[in-house]
Amino acid sequence: MPMEFLKEKHIEYIKSLDAKQGDLEYWLSEHLRLNGVYWGLTALCILDAKDTFKKEDIVNFVLSCWVKSTGGFSPFPRHDAHLLTTLSGIQILSIYNSLDALTEEQIEKCVEFIKKNQLEDGSFQGDRFGEVDTRFIYTALSSLSILGRLTPEIVDPAVDYILKCYNFDGGFGLSPGSESHAAQAFTCLGALAVVGKVNKLSKSQIDKIGWWLCERQLPEGGLNGRPSKLPDVCYSWWVLSSLAIINKLNWIDYKKLRHFILSSQDTKRGGISDRPDNEVDVFHTLFGITGLSLMGFENLNPIDPVYCMPCEVTSKFKKYPY
Amino acid sequence: MHGVKRRQWSRELLKQKRIEDEKKIKQYRSLVDTVLNLKETQIYTKDSLKLSKEVLQWNPEFNTVWNFRRDIIENVKGQLDVTFWEDELNFTMAELKKFPKVYWIWNHRVWVLKNHIDSSLKIWQRELIIVNKLLDMDARNFHGWHYRRRIIKVIEDRTGKSNDHEELELTTQKINKNISNFSAWHQRVQLITRMNDTDEFENRKEFITNEIDYITNAMFTDAEDQSVWFYMEWFLEYEMVSKVLNHNEYTTILNKFQSNILIINEDDKEFSGKENPWCLKMLIIIEKLQTNLGIEIKDGKSKEWIAKLIEADPLRKNRYLYLLHEEK
Ligand SMILES: [Zn+2]
Numbered sequence: 001m002p003m004e005f006l007k008e009k010h011i012e013y014i015k016s017l018d019a020k021q022g023d024l025e026y027w028l029s030e031h032l033r034l035n036g037v038y039w040g041l042t043a044l045c046i047l048d049a050k051d052t053f054k055k056e057d058i059v060n061f062v063l064s065c066w067v068k069s070t071g072g073f074s075p076f077p078r079h080d081a082h083l084l085t086t087l088s089g090i091q092i093l094s095i096y097n098s099l100d101a102l103t104e105e106q107i108e109k110c111v112e113f114i115k116k117n118q119l120e121d122g123s124f125q126g127d128r129f130g131e132v133d134t135r136f137i138y139t140a141l142s143s144l145s146i147l148g149r150l151t152p153e154i155v156d157p158a159v160d161y162i163l164k165c166y167n168f169d170g171g172f173g174l175s176p177g178s179e180s181h182a183a184q185a186f187t188c189l190g191a192l193a194v195v196g197k198v199n200k201l202s203k204s205q206i207d208k209i210g211w212w213l214c215e216r217q218l219p220e221g222g223l224n225g226r227p228s229k230l231p232d233v234c235y236s237w238w239v240l241s242s243l244a245i246i247n248k249l250n251w252i253d254y255k256k257l258r259h260f261i262l263s264s265q266d267t268k269r270g271g272i273s274d275r276p277d278n279e280v281d282v283f284h285t286l287f288g289i290t291g292l293s294l295m296g297f298e299n300l301n302p303i304d305p306v307y308c309m310p311c312e313v314t315s316k317f318k319k320y321p322y
Numbered sequence: 323m324h325g326v327k328r329r330q331w332s333r334e335l336l337k338q339k340r341i342e343d344e345k346k347i348k349q350y351r352s353l354v355d356t357v358l359n360l361k362e363t364q365i366y367t368k369d370s371l372k373l374s375k376e377v378l379q380w381n382p383e384f385n386t387v388w389n390f391r392r393d394i395i396e397n398v399k400g401q402l403d404v405t406f407w408e409d410e411l412n413f414t415m416a417e418l419k420k421f422p423k424v425y426w427i428w429n430h431r432v433w434v435l436k437n438h439i440d441s442s443l444k445i446w447q448r449e450l451i452i453v454n455k456l457l458d459m460d461a462r463n464f465h466g467w468h469y470r471r472r473i474i475k476v477i478e479d480r481t482g483k484s485n486d487h488e489e490l491e492l493t494t495q496k497i498n499k500n501i502s503n504f505s506a507w508h509q510r511v512q513l514i515t516r517m518n519d520t521d522e523f524e525n526r527k528e529f530i531t532n533e534i535d536y537i538t539n540a541m542f543t544d545a546e547d548q549s550v551w552f553y554m555e556w557f558l559e560y561e562m563v564s565k566v567l568n569h570n571e572y573t574t575i576l577n578k579f580q581s582n583i584l585i586i587n588e589d590d591k592e593f594s595g596k597e598n599p600w601c602l603k604m605l606i607i608i609e610k611l612q613t614n615l616g617i618e619i620k621d622g623k624s625k626e627w628i629a630k631l632i633e634a635d636p637l638r639k640n641r642y643l644y645l646l647h648e649e650k
Contacts (some may be wrong), residue, residue: 024343027350028381078358079386129389131429168511168556177471179464179508214638215548227504227548229462232324251644253637266328279326 003262005298009270010285011049014040016269017282030076034065038088039286041095045310046293046301050095059098062089066102071109072127082127083117086110087139094146095313111149114140122157123175133174134165138187138194142307145194150320155195162188163200170205170212182216182225182235185209185242193245193306195320206246213239214251221256222275232274233264233284236291237308244294244305254295261288324423350380361390366397375413382417385426392433399437407438418456428465432472446477454492461496467505486517494536501540504549511556518562526566533557534575538582545586551600554579555607573617580608599635602627606645625649 017040020026029036037058044052064077066089072081073089090110093099102110117125117140124136137158144150164176165188171180172188189209192198201209216223216239222231223239236257243249263276264284271280272288290308293300304314331339357377360370374391377384395402395410414431421427438445453470460466474485490513496506514533516522523529537557540550557563558579564572587601606624613619628649631642 022340022343022347024346024350027347027354030354031381031384031386074386078362080389082385127389129392129429129433131425133425167508169508169552174464174468177512178468179505181464211641214641217637219637226462226464227552228502248641248644250640251638253639256637268330273328274324277328279323279328281323 003259005262005292006265006267006270007047007298009265009267010272010289011044011047011052011270013266013270013280013285014043014282015052031079032075034062034073034075034085034088034092036282037061038091039282041092042303042309043282043286043289045095045312046289046303048301055096055098058092059096059101062092063101065089066106066110068109071106071111071113073110080127081113083114083124083136083139083143084126086114087143090143090146091307091309095309097313099147107147111144111147114143115154118154118158122159122161124158134162134172134184134187134191135174137162138191141191141194145320146307146317148318148322150195150322152321155197155320159192159195159197159200162191166201166205170208170210180212180226182213182223182238182242185213186238189242189245190306190308198245206248210243210246210248210251213243214248217252217257220260221253221258222260223252223257230275231260233261233272233291234274234287236261237287240291240294241305241308249294254297258292258295258297261291264288353377353380354384357387357390361386361393366394368398368401370394371398378417382421382424382427388426388430392430395437402439404439407434407440410434411438415452422456422460422463423465425465428469432469435473435476443477443480446473446480449473450477457496461500461503462505464505467509471509484520484522486513486520486522489513490517497540501544502547502549504552507549507553511553514560514562526562530563530566538579541582541586545590545598545600548600551604554604558608558611569615573612573615576608576612576615580605583608597630597634599631602631602634 017036041050041053041058044050062073065073065075065079065085067074067081070081072083072086074081075085075088090099093101099107117127117136119125119132122137123132123134124140125132126136141150141155141158144154161176162172165172165174165178165184167173167180169180171182172184173179173181174184178184189198192200215227216225216235218224218231220231222233223235224231225235225238239252240249240257243251260275261272264273264278265271265288266273266280269280271282272285273280274284289300290303292298293303294305302311303309304311307314307317353373354377357370357373360373371391371394374387374394377387378391381387411431411434414427414434417424417427418431435445435449450470450473453466453473456466457463457470474489478485490510493506493510493513496503497510518526534557537550537554541554544550558576567575583601583604587598587605590596590598590601606627609619609622609624613622625646628642628646632639635642
């Protein structure tokens with residue numbers, strides 16, 4: 001059976017997500033709703049079907065997630081703000097060219113929220129409860145970059161911290177001393193790329209990073225996140241975007257990875273799962289599609305490996321240092 | 323969804339699920355609404371505590387409710403006795419057993435320990451035994467390893483004493499159980515680096531000699547697994563090794579690794595008819611280390627090995643072409 005990319009089915013699948021209010025899972029995943037909207041919208045943009053969502057509804061939903069007391073975005077109205085969801089909110093507004101739907105005051109408060117979560121050592125906590133993870137450096141720097149509000153006071157210590165998360169094997173951990181993980185390669189390299197500091201890594205470091213990343217590909221074509229782990233479609237994004245950032249995208253086998261992603265599609269209802277025959281979700285659907293886009297398959301719209309947003313949108317961003 | 327088998331829903335099944343869900347959705351949404359109302363009106367009572375727990379039992383990823391729960395605890399702290407704190411630890415453990423990959427639960431548990439009414443060291447030492455059990459269940463859970471490092475840090479800060487020797491022994495145990503446990507190899511690197519930096523080795527040379535035997539043994543045990551190879555590479559390049567050993571000793575070690583790896587590769591070829599890509603990759607690295615040492619290599623084989631890798635490991639062909647280019 002020839003393996004085909006089921007573009008129309010994926011669009012249908014993403015469109016159907018909001019109509020699942022009769023499922024308990026819909027309500028149990030409120031805490032991911034704003035991220036979910038970002039994943040779905042970005043996938044639709046790459047599929048050249050941006051109009052599938054109604055802009056006005058989405059922008060209003062994003063605005064309803066802005067938390068007045070803290071200034072950040074929550075995943076759902078009445079929830080608490082967190083850096084992870086703050087980035088999603090900003091990304092969605094930016095994709096719709098609607099950042100001006102926020103008032104000056106709201107943007108000021110949002111920038112304050114992000115800045116306030118930076119700690120002494122340059123790292124970021126996700127919210128006031130103090131969890132530290134390089135994921136939050138990425139979300140903070142990317143958010144500020146989209147808003148055009150990066151400064152050396154924020155950037156320099158953050159960069160120092162990221163460099164401490166680089167490991168002997170060529171990977172990055174969630175904090176200094178933590179085991180390398182492919183998602184962390186993206187957050188660390190992505191954060192460095194957002195602030196134009198990938199050149200802080202030496203050539204031998206870059207070569208080693210490329211090596212560790214390309215060793216994620218398994219004989220069946222899929223990529224894993226750490227040695228001796230199973231392949232998973234989402235690593236098509238974390239690994240490939242990282243390779244793209246260091247200009248070594250072709251260090252893995254495209255054809256085999258494509259095959260793995262395509263065999264993880266749900267041929268009946270659309271959507272992509274973490275690996276063949278598992279339940280699909282919008283997260284893996286996005287990262288399967290963006291992986292294919294980075295490799296130049298299926299005539300997809302180009303995705304920016306640094307921001308995980310359509311290139312059409314990111315090409316307008318002001319590049320730091322301003 | 324990670325690791326959830328895809329189900330084909332027939333119309334009948336779907337209808338049935340919807341009916342069942344309808345009731346649950348009503349129940350869940352009304353509970354969530356109640357709790358968010360309590361949160362918004364800042365009702366910090368034992369009753370709020372109970373209701374927030376109910377929400378979290380439905381949905382352990384509801385971070386806003388974890389936040390609310392901590393705010394309640396902060397506010398009613400004076401009324402809470404040791405039983406409460408122990409129950410809270412039991413609650414997070416029950417959740418972690420079901421959802422070992424949910425960040426929020428791990429974080430809440432650390433918060434509970436930090437705020438526990440019994441602020442003695444005992445609580446943290448007991449925690450170390452608990453995290454051992456968790457790592458026995460899943461030896462690669464990186465949340466578990468990260469958590470372990472956090473616990474150790476607190477214990478070390480409190481006692482002013484390093485746990486490095488014990489922790490190193492733990493990595494040995496974990497690796498002996500499963501040589502592909504890269505999390506343990508990783509931790510081994512962290513510990514050795516720190517022990518060297520803080521001068522914790524009684525005899526560095528003896529340690530290095532033993533470690534070389536350990537790696538050699540591991541190499542022969544499983545030459546397919548990348549964990550050992552990543553570790554071996556790090557160890558041979560680690561400055562402590564090249565500094566403590568004199569030139570001759572270091573050269574001899576490199577040569578010995580080289581010949582052992584060649585033996586393993588020959589065995590693999592005999593057995594499967596194929597070159598072992600990891601052997602080839604490591605041979606290239608060792609030759610580079612030899613060159614860096616100023617050892618004259620009469621007939622360098624790196625190019626040949628890279629060419630073989632293009633055949634033996636085609637997935638990464640473009641990296642090998644790059645290496646070939648670099649060789650010039
Ligand atoms: Zn995944």
